[in-house]
Amino acid sequence: MTQPLSRILWADDEIDLLRPHILFLESKGYDVTSVTNGTDAVEKVKAGRYDVVLLDEQMPGMGGLETLSRIKDLAPEVPVVMVTKSEEEHLMEEALGGQISDYLTKPVNPSQVLLTCKRLLERARLRSERASQAYLQAFGEITRMLMNPLSHAEWVELYLKLVRYDLELEGDENVRQVLDDQFREANRAFGRYIEEVYAGWIARCDEAPDEHRPVLSHEVVPRFVFPALDEKRPVLFFVIDCMRYDQWLEFEKLLYPLFEIEKDFHYSILPTATPYARNAVFSGLLPRDIARRYPKIWEGGEDDEHSRNRYEEPFLRDLLERKRRKHVRLRYEKLIGSQDGREFAARVSEYPQNDLSAIVVNFVDILAHSRSDSDVLKEIAPDERAYRALTRTWFEHSWLYQAFQELAGIDCTLVVTTDHGAIRSLHATKVIGDRETSTALRYKYGRNLKCDERHAIFVRDPRDFGLPAPGINTNYIIAKEDYYFVYPTNYHHYLNLYRDTMQHGGASMQEMILPVVTMRPKR
Structure with missing residues (x-):
């Protein structure tokens, strides 16, 4: 099967003088289309795919920079080489900003054009x-x-x-x-x-993290947010629910021009799920200690989203008071829907008026659950790469990126982290439990739970894992690798229903190893 020719579009009002250059490129195996003005160049890009566009900066009518803008609106991924009569500073700025991939200074020779196109076409x-x-x-x-x-x-x-x-x-x-x-x-x-x-980490939680034990969820605020507060600069603490490290790296590419970025890591506690990990972040306590300190809160079942997942603000206020920081002016927001996010972005400049603003962003978690529930999203994001790209696309056009851009112009510190990640669950394992057993797919608690011990961590005494015991003989099982729990009843139905869904609650690197990022504006 022969490789398709790489297609080059060349726009120049003196294109007839460049005919030898075009013949030279064609002799090297390129398919070159030529036009004499910007309007025709835009129409050509509308009508077909080009691998490189060579664009004269100074053309009558629609000039090179306007043509560039129109082309980037139509095909943002296509590399554009600007051909100019002088090396002007704004062209270097366009190149650094990613609008143009390179620029050439007239007069150009055929070999120079060939090498530029070859480098751009073969770079990937x-x-x-x-x-x-x-x-x-x-x-x-x-x-x-x-x-x-x-x-x-x-x-x-x-x-x-x-x-x-x-x-x-x-x-x-x-x-x-x-x-x-x-x-x-x-x-x-x-x-x-x-x-x-893990049980050894929990047993040493009274000691400072060291080479034997990492920073855990309940230590994130004292370890990273409090030192930022001590710098006497407003702090905005973002917890992006269910954000994995690879997704953060996609966000980071867009944020590097705006912020100085310092990166650390913490380990999520087990189970890697919101009622446990996020409450630990905001309370500064392990789940067993949350249950002791707030028994009425923990009485509500975790499957009721209005029970254990709505107390982050009082947890954080209590943590500030316990750590003798009750003078800190705190503002708390939980952003669930896009309307919440747009309203937050519209007034984000108000938040640095407080000493500490804590913001929970639920969109990435919603995206993970939506992919699990939607055949359309599963088709759009069939694998890890596509799921990551989908997250990046959302962020690039999101109210959250807009808010970060505005905060980049304000003297403040941003601390960004997550409560847990997620894993693409591809393998089922059978579990046996009674009707009181919890319903999550990557972890369960109940009495006398049984499953293949190769596929799960058995927590026979919840206290060893810093977990509460809702009743006598309660034990937990926490899935390893990419397993999810399925009951023997209607096994094949649920096997197919939940296979290839994004889940959390288990013990995998994607769910447990999490970034904590401190960002300070470059300006």
Whole structure:
């Protein structure tokens, strides 16, 4: 099967003088379409696909910069090379801003044009090949790491490596399959690691995090938000529900021009679910201690979203008071729908008038659940890469990005984190429990729960995991890897219903290893 010709569109009002250049490009295997003005260039882009556009800056009628703007509206991904009579500063700014991919100064020679087009056309392929080679070279190193005991910091390092290759590998499906298999093997080993060490982490929660124990959910505010408050600058604390590290990296690309970014990590407590992890973030307490301090709150079942998930503000106020910071002027917002978000963005400049603003953003969690419930979204985002791209597309056009852009012009500090991540659940495991057993798919609590011990962490004494025991003989099971729990009754129906859905609550790197990002405006 022959490769399709790369298509070049060249717009220049003196295109007849460039005929030798066009013939030279065609002799090198390119399909070149030429036009003499910006209007025709825009119509050509409307009508068909081009791989590179060469654009004369100074054309009569619609000039080069206006034509550039129109082309970018129609095809934002197509690289545009501006051809100009002088190296002007604004062109460098356009190049740095991503509007143009390169620029050439007249008079141009054919070889110069060829090299520029070749570099732009083959950049993606060369980048993909380099990423594939780099990953294959690192494969053995990652395998060796998995064969040895790792510390919590080394697990973060390993997870970051795998995420980086997941982001970089694009074209080579064979190499991607190798990475997917290694990612799953790493999560298998990670589940065994958490099973071995987690109770020890909880037992040492009275001690400061160190090389033996990471920062956990209930330590995020004292560890990262309080030091920012001590700088005597307004702090906005964002908790983006269900945001994974790879999704944050997509957001970060857009935020780098605006903020100085400092990145740390914490581990979500188990289960990696909102009633446990997010309440721990805001209260500064483990779930067993929340249940003791607020028994009436914890009496409500976690399946009732209006029971345990609506007390973040009183939890945070109590934490400030316990840590002798009750003088802090606090503002709290939970943003669930897009209307909430737009109203927040419209008045975001008011928030730095408070010492601390805590903002819960629910959209990423809604997106994860929507993908699980919607065949259309599952088709739009059939795999991890597409799901990540969908999240980036939302953020790029969202009220949240708009709010961050405005905050970048205000003297304040932003601390951004999440309560837990999510994993694409692809394998079912049978569970047996009574009718009082909780309904979540990645973790359950009840009496005498049974499932394949290879697929779950059994928590026989909830206190060892910092968890409350709703009744005598209560135990928890927490899914490892990408398993989800299904009852034997109607097994195949629920197996197919929940397979390939985004879930949280279990013990995987995607759910537990979470970024804590401190951002300060560059301006």
